[in-house]
Each structure stands twice: as structure tokens, then as C-alpha cells.
Amino acid sequence: MEYLDNDIKYVAGVGEARAKVLERELGIRTLGDMLRHYPFRYIDRTRIYRIAEITDAAGLSYVQFRARVTGVGYAGAGRKRRFTACVQDPTGSAELVWFQGIKWIEKRIEVGREYLVFGRPSFYRGELSMAHPELETVEQALSHKAESGMQGIYPSTEKLSNVLGAKGMYQIVCNLWTLVRERIADPLPEALRTRYGLIPLREAYYNIHFPQSQELLRQAQYRLKFDELLGVQLNIQSRRTARLAKSDGFLFPKVGKAFNTFYNEKLPFPLTGAQKRVIREIRQDTVTGFQMNRLLQGDVGSGKTLVALMSMLLAVDNGFQACMMAPTEILARQHFTTIRRMLAGTEVTTAILTGASKARERREALEGIASGRVNILIGTHALIEDRVRFADLGFVVIDEQHRFGVEQRARLWTKNAQPPHILVMTATPIPRTLAMTLYGDLDVSVIDELPPGRRPVKTFRYTDAARLKLFGFMRQQIALGRQVYVVYPLIKESEAMDYKDLTDGYEAISRDFPLPQYVTAICHGKMKHADKEESMRQFKEGEAQILVATSVIEVGVDVPNATVMVIESAERFGLSQLHQLRGRVGRGGEQSYCILMSGEKLSRESRARLDAMCETNDGFRLAELDLKLRGAGDINGTLQSGMAFDLKIASPTADVQILTLSREAAVSVLEADPALATPENRGLQELRRRYSGREEMDFSRIS
Ligand code: ADP
Ligand code: MG
Numbered sequence: 001m002e003y004l005d006n007d008i009k010y011v012a013g014v015g016e017a018r019a020k021v022l023e024r025e026l027g028i029r030t031l032g033d034m035l036r037h038y039p040f041r042y043i044d045r046t047r048i049y050r051i052a053e054i055t056d057a058a059g060l061s062y063v064q065f066r067a068r069v070t071g072v073g074y075a076g077a078g079r080k081r082r083f084t085a086c087v088q089d090p091t092g093s094a095e096l097v098w099f100q101g102i103k104w105i106e107k108r109i110e111v112g113r114e115y116l117v118f119g120r121p122s123f124y125r126g127e128l129s130m131a132h133p134e135l136e137t138v139e140q141a142l143s144h145k146a147e148s149g150m151q152g153i154y155p156s157t158e159k160l161s162n163v164l165g166a167k168g169m170y171q172i173v174c175n176l177w178t179l180v181r182e183r184i185a186d187p188l189p190e191a192l193r194t195r196y197g198l199i200p201l202r203e204a205y206y207n208i209h210f211p212q213s214q215e216l217l218r219q220a221q222y223r224l225k226f227d228e229l230l231g232v233q234l235n236i237q238s239r240r241t242a243r244l245a246k247s248d249g250f251l252f253p254k255v256g257k258a259f260n261t262f263y264n265e266k267l268p269f270p271l272t273g274a275q276k277r278v279i280r281e282i283r284q285d286t287v288t289g290f291q292m293n294r295l296l297q298g299d300v301g302s303g304k305t306l307v308a309l310m311s312m313l314l315a316v317d318n319g320f321q322a323c324m325m326a327p328t329e330i331l332a333r334q335h336f337t338t339i340r341r342m343l344a345g346t347e348v349t350t351a352i353l354t355g356a357s358k359a360r361e362r363r364e365a366l367e368g369i370a371s372g373r374v375n376i377l378i379g380t381h382a383l384i385e386d387r388v389r390f391a392d393l394g395f396v397v398i399d400e401q402h403r404f405g406v407e408q409r410a411r412l413w414t415k416n417a418q419p420p421h422i423l424v425m426t427a428t429p430i431p432r433t434l435a436m437t438l439y440g441d442l443d444v445s446v447i448d449e450l451p452p453g454r455r456p457v458k459t460f461r462y463t464d465a466a467r468l469k470l471f472g473f474m475r476q477q478i479a480l481g482r483q484v485y486v487v488y489p490l491i492k493e494s495e496a497m498d499y500k501d502l503t504d505g506y507e508a509i510s511r512d513f514p515l516p517q518y519v520t521a522i523c524h525g526k527m528k529h530a531d532k533e534e535s536m537r538q539f540k541e542g543e544a545q546i547l548v549a550t551s552v553i554e555v556g557v558d559v560p561n562a563t564v565m566v567i568e569s570a571e572r573f574g575l576s577q578l579h580q581l582r583g584r585v586g587r588g589g590e591q592s593y594c595i596l597m598s599g600e601k602l603s604r605e606s607r608a609r610l611d612a613m614c615e616t617n618d619g620f621r622l623a624e625l626d627l628k629l630r631g632a633g634d635i636n637g638t639l640q641s642g643m644a645f646d647l648k649i650a651s652p653t654a655d656v657q658i659l660t661l662s663r664e665a666a667v668s669v670l671e672a673d674p675a676l677a678t679p680e681n682r683g684l685q686e687l688r689r690r691y692s693g694r695e696e697m698d699f700s701r702i703s
Helices: 013-025 031-035 103-108 139-142 158-163 167-185 190-195 199-209 214-246 257-266 272-286 304-317 328-344 357-370 406-413 432-439 464-479 492-512 529-540 573-583 606-613 620-629 657-674 679-690
Strands: 041-044 063-075 084-091 092-098 114-119 123-124 125-132 133-139 149-151 293-298 321-325 350-353 374-380 394-401 419-427 443-447 456-463 481-487 522-523 544-549 562-567 594-596
Touching: 013 139, 031 167, 063 092, 084 103, 103 443, 114 125, 114 139, 114 394, 133 139, 149 167, 167 199, 190 657, 199 214, 199 357, 214 657, 214 679, 257 304, 272 293, 272 304, 272 419, 272 443, 293 304, 304 321, 304 328, 304 394, 304 419, 321 328, 328 350, 328 573, 350 357, 357 374, 443 620, 456 464, 456 606, 464 481, 464 562, 464 594, 481 492, 492 522, 492 544, 529 544, 562 573, 573 594, 573 606, 573 620, 594 606, 606 620
Parallel strands: 092 125, 293 419, 293 443, 321 374, 321 394, 350 374, 394 419, 456 594, 481 544, 481 562, 522 544, 562 594
Antiparallel strands: 041 149, 063 084, 063 114, 084 092, 114 133, 123 125
């Protein structure tokens, strides 16, 4: 065991109780975990503010000021009971508040004495107040050495900050440092460090926690980012090498009856040039003897499903089974219906398996797949359950990839002695380097051409005040025989309210669009499966003109006669989600419209998102803009939670340059020593293990 693997509870100031909270709230269990818990910002502890300088407009998140206590007292009752202290400096006054630990603070605080107060300012009617500030007498404060003055502020959670404040956390890191400072081994060989201009690891850790200067802080960040991305790249490159070395990919040399019958007799329209090219690329991959691992990017509506189907037919022609996995029940059912319809009259057999499959459907799928009678299985995550046994799985399609992880893909491999070819499809364009970091080792194909005859969707922004105008427009479109989606956001944290908005909206629409002239269907996650199906059917078959839904229809639903997409509270959706939703219309030859409804008051960022939607239909441009808007510093952002690798400091979008260098480093190291077996590479082996990928991922938060 490495020294840094020791339990965090042994650090002075931690102990059993806090260790438990640290693990539960932040996943910090060992000394190493704590050492890699980096500040997300730094404050200048040498700067002492005047009360008058601390205003709402100044936007300060932590401050310290020097003030005299002029009075203390109690306020509120029961659970609201709190202890308050009034403080004053020559420029103004402020209120300090404690809701917990009242006895303790009451005993220590002295009226008439001067303190250095440190904490998060908040404002009530323009007056400064501070909850649970940290206090030091001025004498105590003066006894510290000033150093560079930069003190780290560590990521925390509400529960954790109840037992461990900003200063407490800092103190623990100080104590930790005295324990571990002599125990830090640098995993990077000297030569590598020199080549990439990296400071030693020990110095990097020291300066990330206790920056001695801005410059050293920058170098520390650079070094630690490099290590993380190198760890990831060592994994990706090793996997790639292993995959290419095995050359145990299934061979699909034949183009046979299944493919040809479909191509010559069933294909409802000519393929676009881009579709043809991608099918050729896939075909080339499957005759090399290597296992294919390919990412297919194509904007919404570019016709990825057809490419998937024709690739699966190639597998069938060569005696293999294929499966296609979709992120939601509705999508899986839709793919199943589309594909079964397209394959009608051919000998290719299909089945479906989802979490909601009834006993009979499930039995048929499981038996058909195990016996080899079924050629193509379509479904949801249920496909990777242990019970699913394929007779001969040769090809796997994963639709809307960002909902599946490396780990889940790996589970598919174990369904065979030999790994199947894998095609992952996404409508969210991702730069190649980023795709590799997110999803591992992939080749990339792009469909950069929409089927002919599509008219670009026109996009408008309405405020809620323009609802009458909106209803008028809907009426007009419906009179032309078209259909309308009305989509509401559904965010976990505000689920109850979101459902209320949705049902209120549904009622309002039903009133304004009354039966029998109009039929409005509704579809959301709380409905019974059969009711949802019925709503979708009504809308698909044109019985209902309006579908009110949550973003379950976000991905992949296909109703070409729908020409209007109304998005309610559009400011609450992310750009890629908005673009996905818009892609639900504009699928037929008619002019289509996307209407973004929002309140009057919008944040700058929301406004930029909605404006961008009105300006362009180009998914690639929107994706780039999205990355910019969401910003590099958003470590806890949605992107991060979808990532296969647990990065603490590096951001594959913001640190592209380091990403490129680390990949170059990984390739050259592995070329010379594929197993990382030499003594100088032992540290790299450890680094590779640390970043070998997450076992469980939360995909629900990805937008
Ligand atoms: P996505 O890439 O978003 O998954 P789909 O595969 O759902 O797109 O295709 C969108 C629509 O375009 C479908 O209705 C499909 O039948 C149609 N389509 C696909 N390829 C072509 C083509 N080559 N020509 C005309 N229409 C096509
Ligand atoms: Mg699709």
C-alpha cells in the first residue's frame, strides 16, 4: 500500500466523524484523495476590506474585514432561533449571524473587542450580513505569516460546510501537508518532465494548495492538468494498441442478400453522398480483421438511422447478429417500428427488448437472440443485462452516444468471446480529441449533408406575453393540415413544479383548441406506459394535431408532418438540447418553425443561447458556441459528469493544448515500453491505473 492510500481520518483535525462526511459528500477517503482535492479559487488574505467597500455590486464571494463588536443578542424562536452580533468599522456596520453552535460562539465573542471577520457576504436591503463567519482577534491574525496571501477555497457541499468551514478545510490541508510532504513520489520520468517543461509533482501540490506566487500557481496547475490528461491518454492509447494488436475483429467480406434486397427493393429514397461515404467507411473497417470502434456524427435529421440499419444488414449477410441500443424506451420502440417496416418482405428478423417489455415480448427476444433466430435486436439499456445472451453478436449500434459510457460498452464486449464491431452515433458534434477523452478510443465519421429537399427551420423568440399570437399561429398551421409539438422542460430538482407547468399548459391549450375540432395529446414520464404509447400513436398517425410533452421527445422522434416546435421556458434548456428539439421538425418538405418561449428577464447567457438558435441551424456551430458559453471553468458542468474519466482540474475543452501534448507523450512512451514495465515507468503505470475510467456514470445529467 502506498502511504497516500492511508485513511484521511488520521489527519489532525479530521477524525472519524468528519472523515465520514468527507467521504459521503466529496468521495474523499484517503490522504491522496485530499491532496487531489484542489481549491477552485483563491482569495487574497492580505487584503482587508472596509465595510463600505463590501457592496452587492462589488460581487465579492469571500472577504475579510476588521471590525469591533458593538452588541450581541438573540433573534427568532424554535428552529429559526439565531445568535447575532453587530460589528462596526469607521465606514459602516454589519450583522453577523449564527444558526448553529450558538453556545460556543456566545462564550467566545466579546463585546467591545476588535476582530478580523472572514466569510461570504450577503445583503439584506443593502445591509451587509454574514452567516457563520470565521472570527479571529486582531492579535491572533497578526501572529500569522502573510506568505503570498493567496488562500485556497475548496469545493464543498452544504452538508459538509456545516461541520467544516472554509477555514477548517484549509487547516486540514495544512495538517495533511506536514504529513505527506516527504512522501510524494513523482510518477513522471525526469526526461519527460524536462521535455514538457513540468515542475516536480511535490512542488505542484505545494503550490496548488499554498501558492507562493501567481507564476508558481500557474505552473502547478499546468503540471497537475498534464498528469490527469496523461493518465487518461495512457489508458486510451493502451486500449487502442491492445485492440489493434489483437486483430480479432469479425470479418464481413460479403455483401449479400439482406443488404442487396434492401438496397435495391426497399430503400425509399436515394442515399445522400455522405451516407454512402460513411457506409463505405464502415464496410472498410469490417474487412480489415480489426475490431471497429467508430463514432458517427451527423446533425439531427441527417439520416443516421439508415446508415445504422444498412451496416447491421452487412453483419447479417455475414452470418452475424446485430443490435441497436437507444437511450429511451420511446426511441427504441420508434426505431423498432421504422426498421421493421423497412425490412417488411425481406427475410431479416427483428425483435425488441426494453425495460418495459412484457413477459411475452421479453421471452421472444431472449429466446430468439439466444437461438440465433433473431437477426437484429433493438432496445434500451436492457440489452446489456446479464441475462441477454446472443448466439453470435457481430455488430452493435449505440444511438445518441452521450448516454452510454465506456464501461457500458465494455459490458457489451463480454457478451462475446470476440468483441463485436461498435458504431456509436451522436447528433452532438464533438472535436475528435475531446471525443476520445469522453468516450475512449474512437475513429470518427461525419455525415455533413442533409437529405435533399429540406427547408431550413425558421426560428423565433416570443416572450410569454405573446401567447395569443402563438396560439393564432398554431391555429393557422393546423388549418394547413400540419401538427405542433409543445415541449416543457423537466428538470429533476424542480420536477413537481415542472409537471404542474406542463399540466397547466395542457389545460390551457385544450381550452383554446377544443374538441371535436382539435385533439391535443399529452406525453410525459409519469404516465402509464400504455397511455404514453397511445398519445404517441395518436400524434404519429395524425389524429392529434398537438402534442404536449416533456423533453422525452428530445431525441430521435420522427413525425414528418409536424412543422411547429414550441419550446416553453426555452431559457432553461441547454443549446444542444434546443437544437435537438428543433430537429424534430423540418423533416418533411414543408416550411417548419421553431418558437422559443421565454420570460422577459433573461440572463446574459440565456439570451445568447436563444439568439444563437435564431441565427443558425448549423449544429456544429452551435456546439462550438455552447462550449464557449458554458465556459472552461465549469468543472462541475454537465460535460464533466458525462466523462468516462474523473478529472479534477483539467478540462478537455479548455485545455486542448495540454491534451494534445499529453497524447503525444503517451504515444511515445507506450511505443518504447508498451507495458510500462521498466522501473522508470512504474509511476506512469500507477497514473494509468488511477485514470482507468469510472465504473458507474450518471448520464441523466447530460444535456
Ligand atoms: P437522425 O440522423 O437524426 O437520426 P433519421 O435517421 O431519423 O435522422 O432521419 C431523419 C429523416 O430523414 C427520416 O424520416 C428518414 O427517413 C429521412 N431520410 C434519411 N435518409 C434520407 C435520404 N437519403 N433521403 C431522404 N430522406 C432521408
Ligand atoms: Mg436519430
